[in-house]
Amino acid sequence: MSKDSSIKITTVLLSAPDALKIITENDHVLLFWKSLALKEKYFNESRGYEIHMLDSAMNITAYLGNTTDNFFKISNLKLGHNYTFTVQARCLFGSQICGEPAVLLYDDLGSGGDASALQAARSTDVAAIVVPILFLILLSLGVGFAILYTKHRRLQSSFTAFANSHYSSRLGSAIFSGDDLGMWFFLPGQIPQSQGLD
Structure with missing residues (x-):
């Protein structure tokens, strides 16, 4: 006797994560974004996010990995290279169902290698x-x-x-x-002697 099993698949297209931003550290960068669960009722955090990177200097696209957090650490970036990062809901069933990607351009010369110098200059x-x-x-x-x-x-x-x-x-x-102040002043404890009129 065989038992049929069914899998419920939602084909609702998920939007891109909001507020994608990058923070430069000494030897790495951190990508941050808002959770899709805040605006997508069909999204479960356990599904996670996929992170991709395009190195425009070498014209190479790389899959960096996935995470269930709202941040991702990226190391070993090369000076003088421009990178484009994309974050999207993790693809399901052989890349058949994915979310819309949030895209962020990272100019290493403008905001990466000189970020600390720019921050110091602003300070x-x-x-x-x-x-x-x-x-x-x-x-x-x-x-x-x-x-x-x-x-x-x-x-x-x-x-x-x-x-x-x-x-x-x-x-x-x-x-x-009276010419001075219009009245008489006496030191405390002193009472002027009355003088009779002649």
Whole structure:
């Protein structure tokens, strides 16, 4: 007695992974992309992704492998070569059912071998702008505090000189006439002696 078995195959064409980008490390590059499961209800992460590479300098296309992750490490790239990477849902049944490929051009001269140099140059440019601005801000604050301190000392000296010039040693108090402030001031604990009118 034979038992029939059936396999359910979905022929729905899967779209390309979104947000394919590349990050350059010291001796390799990393491809990153968003999971197809976020927008494709028929896609199962266990199916995985296929990664292909085209070396335009040598006109060679290579299959790099597959992964169930959302990233893939690529090593042994040659300086001066331009590469085109494609990421797609893994093909099923002898490459009969595949997803649409996401394509990314990697220019080794522009973004690969000189990536660290470009990043360092950008950091230097930012530092060249930020450091002088911070220095000017600190210098302005320092000058402002110096001016305020100088004015405070002058005001304090002027008031001390003014109070000393109006100090009465006979009464033991500083007396300010109405011409000065419009009223009388006395030191604490000092009460002026009332003087009778002749």
